[in-house]
Amino acid sequence: MSTPVEGSGPVNLDAGALRSRLAKYQSPAALKLYRVYEQNRQRLSKDDGAIAVKVPDSTATVPQPRGKPRLLLMGQRSVVFHKLPPSETLFLESTARIQKDSLNSFMEFQVWDFPGQIDIFDNPNFAFDMDAIFGEIGALIWVIDAQDDYLEAVRRLNTTILHLQRSYPHINIEVFIHKVDGLSDDYRLDIQRDITIRIQDELSDQGIENAPVNFHLTSIYNHSIFEAFSKVIQKLIPRLGQLEAMLTNLCRTCRFEKAYLFDVNTKIYIATDSTGPEDMASYEICSDFVDVIIDFTEVYGSWPRSREWRARLEGAPWHQPLEQQVACEWAESGMVLADARRPIMLREVDRFLALVAIMKEGSYEKMPQINMNVDVVVKGLTEFFEITKQKEVTGAGVGTGAVQAAQGGTVGPVGVQGE
Amino acid sequence: MEDHQQPPLSNPTIHRGRSDLDHESLSKLFGKLLNELTLTMSDFDAAMGASPAVPSGPDVLGLAAPHALKKVKKQKVLLMGKSGSGKSSMRSIIFSNYLARDTRRLGPTIDVDLSHVKFLGNLTLNLWDCGGQEAFMNNYLSQQRAHVFSNVGVLIYVFDIESREVERDLATYINIISALVQYSREAKVFVLIHKMDLIQPVTREDVFEKRAVLVKRKTAEAVAIMRKQQQHQQSQSPQSPSNPVLDIDLQLFATSIWDQSLYKAWASIIHDLVPNLSVIETQLASLGMAIDADEILLFERTSFLVVSKWTSREGERNPYGDRFERMSNILKSWKHTCSKYTGTPRNAEQFSEFEYKMGTTFSMFATKFTTNTYILVCMPPGEARFNAAKLNVAAARPWFKFLDGPVTVAHSAMSSHQQQHIPVGTPTSAVNSSNGNGGPSDSGTTVPEYFMANKDTVL
Numbered sequence A: 001m002s003t004p005v006e007g008s009g010p011v012n013l014d015a016g017a018l019r020s021r022l023a024k025y026q027s028p029a030a031l032k033l034y035r036v037y038e039q040n041r042q043r044l045s046k047d048d049g050a051i052a053v054k055v056p057d058s059t060a061t062v063p064q065p066r067g068k069p070r071l072l073l074m075g076q077r078s079v080v081f082h083k084l085p086p087s088e089t090l091f092l093e094s095t096a097r098i099q100k101d102s103l104n105s106f107m108e109f110q111v112w113d114f115p116g117q118i119d120i121f122d123n124p125n126f127a128f129d130m131d132a133i134f135g136e137i138g139a140l141i142w143v144i145d146a147q148d149d150y151l152e153a154v155r156r157l158n159t160t161i162l163h164l165q166r167s168y169p170h171i172n173i174e175v176f177i178h179k180v181d182g183l184s185d186d187y188r189l190d191i192q193r194d195i196t197i198r199i200q201d202e203l204s205d206q207g208i209e210n211a212p213v214n215f216h217l218t219s220i221y222n223h224s225i226f227e228a229f230s231k232v233i234q235k236l237i238p239r240l241g242q243l244e245a246m247l248t249n250l251c252r253t254c255r256f257e258k259a260y261l262f263d264v265n266t267k268i269y270i271a272t273d274s275t276g277p278e279d280m281a282s283y284e285i286c287s288d289f290v291d292v293i294i295d296f297t298e299v300y301g302s303w304p305r306s307r308e309w310r311a312r313l314e315g316a317p318w319h320q321p322l323e324q325q326v327a328c329e330w331a332e333s334g335m336v337l338a339d340a341r342r343p344i345m346l347r348e349v350d351r352f353l354a355l356v357a358i359m360k361e362g363s364y365e366k367m368p369q370i371n372m373n374v375d376v377v378v379k380g381l382t383e384f385f386e387i388t389k390q391k392e393v394t395g396a397g398v399g400t401g402a403v404q405a406a407q408g409g410t411v412g413p414v415g416v417q418g419e
Numbered sequence B: 001m002e003d004h005q006q007p008p009l010s011n012p013t014i015h016r017g018r019s020d021l022d023h024e025s026l027s028k029l030f031g032k033l034l035n036e037l038t039l040t041m042s043d044f045d046a047a048m049g050a051s052p053a054v055p056s057g058p059d060v061l062g063l064a065a066p067h068a069l070k071k072v073k074k075q076k077v078l079l080m081g082k083s084g085s086g087k088s089s090m091r092s093i094i095f096s097n098y099l100a101r102d103t104r105r106l107g108p109t110i111d112v113d114l115s116h117v118k119f120l121g122n123l124t125l126n127l128w129d130c131g132g133q134e135a136f137m138n139n140y141l142s143q144q145r146a147h148v149f150s151n152v153g154v155l156i157y158v159f160d161i162e163s164r165e166v167e168r169d170l171a172t173y174i175n176i177i178s179a180l181v182q183y184s185r186e187a188k189v190f191v192l193i194h195k196m197d198l199i200q201p202v203t204r205e206d207v208f209e210k211r212a213v214l215v216k217r218k219t220a221e222a223v224a225i226m227r228k229q230q231q232h233q234q235s236q237s238p239q240s241p242s243n244p245v246l247d248i249d250l251q252l253f254a255t256s257i258w259d260q261s262l263y264k265a266w267a268s269i270i271h272d273l274v275p276n277l278s279v280i281e282t283q284l285a286s287l288g289m290a291i292d293a294d295e296i297l298l299f300e301r302t303s304f305l306v307v308s309k310w311t312s313r314e315g316e317r318n319p320y321g322d323r324f325e326r327m328s329n330i331l332k333s334w335k336h337t338c339s340k341y342t343g344t345p346r347n348a349e350q351f352s353e354f355e356y357k358m359g360t361t362f363s364m365f366a367t368k369f370t371t372n373t374y375i376l377v378c379m380p381p382g383e384a385r386f387n388a389a390k391l392n393v394a395a396a397r398p399w400f401k402f403l404d405g406p407v408t409v410a411h412s413a414m415s416s417h418q419q420q421h422i423p424v425g426t427p428t429s430a431v432n433s434s435n436g437n438g439g440p441s442d443s444g445t446t447v448p449e450y451f452m453a454n455k456d457t458v459l
Ligand SMILES: Nc1nc2c(ncn2[C@@H]2O[C@H](COP(=O)(O)OP(=O)(O)OP(=O)(O)O)[C@@H](O)[C@H]2O)c(=O)[nH]1
Pocket: A037, A040, A041, A045, A046, A047, A048, A049, A074, A075, A076, A077, A078, A086, A087, A089, A090, A091, A092, A093, A094, A095, A096, A114, A115, A116, A117, A178, A179, A180, A181, A218, A219, A220, A221
């Protein structure tokens, strides 16, 4: 039923063989992995599930009852949140029980990976505490495998929506029509239309109108899955409008074409300016730029320099600690594209966030002024998030920020408080 | 324009690192730093007590005297191996900016696909991508034997690790080696054990080692036989000049088009072919020491293969041994991203300038260097150091001009004999290398001028 759009005939490999035979890549960020693309398309795995996203209550006066806010998910957790290249998802074990993880991201999430094969509303083997699961969440992401027969998945989604509408009507329901790689554009839209109708019909039969259900076409083989997650999470950010206004203002004063605030670990953008139209291409190049920076950071920034090295650099004729020799303690970068000399700039905001912007042609020469403006905005952003900074890890590798945390992946979560 | 002059938002305080500086005082400070820099560099040289730290006029370029710089070199490179082993794929990715996934569209090569790859200005690869289907192979070994195998500089032989017919593949390989030895006994041989991505990561090294041992043994056996034949022939006709003992320069690599291993293998192949390599290396080292870098990589513009590299003692402590091919891979896939974004062809120049400063850990920049190269410089942290390095790298360009072609070689090498012909802003004047004999290169006066001239572009 899938309509191939690219490539040749089927590859006769069964899934087990694939899992064991495929490569592990050394540089997830840099390598584009399309090798398994076709093979994957042949592999119709059961893939439906739910991801629930919870953000911290924005009113900090109310303490978090169970500590970390929760991100419950079934589906593409690994790809987005652990920065795995698509091919490595082939090595993922099927989720057999609820798995709980802490997520190293700009907001402190708890990740609950749900088995896709079980029905939480109707399963004698699992006694779920519905309030514990859904009481605090802001969104539920339901993943439907577009390459599989999705009727059953849609039926279960309908059941879930009906349950949630009764008890937790505030929850956004985000439907990811997933694995649309390998499907033609027309076919994608057909599927989306079909699923939408099936859900809406069912809901209005049950007397529910205007349920907050949204649809996204996604795939792990391009940026669409990140973009969809971005949209979902943005809806949950308190006072997103203010963030956007800050970025819009920055774009205007610095004549940026587009600015994104990235969560470096997940490459989700949590806000963008509202000047231009939505622009997938800009998101893609900025996101890839973050990848480049992460790679450079790993290779050159993740190992300690010797004491002699530092002593020499701080000795004659400089006579200054390195901290005073640099202009900015956070990572900052600029790349000038050859066509029209359009620069792209990146500036680390804190341990998790980076500002990435596409500038107007010829503006690279004005970098010093731009940097000053960016500094102001970064300060504003930091205030916005009121990040409680942990003490910097000392040693040669100081300046541990988002980009370093991203490649290391071992930095512990930092507390986040709403304003 | 105006709105750049004033702080953008209501917040009036601007913090830039630790110093509160407006634009004007920044430029003043920078002017000061530049003056300090002249001191710094000469102090540095003095401290090192070493020879001139930068390619400094005739001294260093003496190495690159006209007679020493070879003319354009043409190299015949044979690319052979069984059909479907991935020869055309590799070639297309390295030299024609294909993405790995694009190679699925390649059909089998019919006969020989001959291409002239211009690599740097002074090296042309005559790349013979030889279709690997049996009929073609037999043809190369028989009718076209002399045509195919004479004047070969390098043979790249590709084995598909997935192939089921290992013995047969090896037999064909030995036939090719025999033909090669017969017509081009000086040729180097690179064996690529390819499609390693299809092997489980944990066993990959093992599988490669085993296969490498096998290939080496077969090669050695074949060489032994050929030696015997050679001795036999010589004993038959003792008056013929005795050939040196036959041997084969063989190197093996594990490769895959899906990771950076491809760049490692091809960089090694290219490495030995690049003319004037020792000159490049010496000059890169001088540059690196002069600007106090931790690492410098020189990339060929299209393939992004590392042509040459220099690493400081501190840089040698970098635990990422695969970083050179990784950098090739990163920058090349970035180039593809850019091409998608800008809608310009992949082989077009995609970025001209890159800077990355990571607080007090390191800073780096990459930039177009000569017509045919990009340079990537990794520096210790520090604004002044960074800016000086950028200027000096720009100033060092003329000394690498010979990478762009033989004509320029002759020219730059000639003019280097006459000090006054050195263009303003050569490394000599730029970094005030202390060659101790006074004269024009005692650049107490030229340095500030040079830096002033360039100040605007820096700020
Ligand atoms: N073609 C294609 N394959 C995908 C995509 N996303 C995931 N896959 C593949 O689908 C398979 C299952 O992925 P998982 O993330 O483990 O699925 P899951 O929903 O968590 O499955 P359970 O844990 O069993 O519920 C893996 O082999 C992935 O490589 C996609 O966008 N396109």
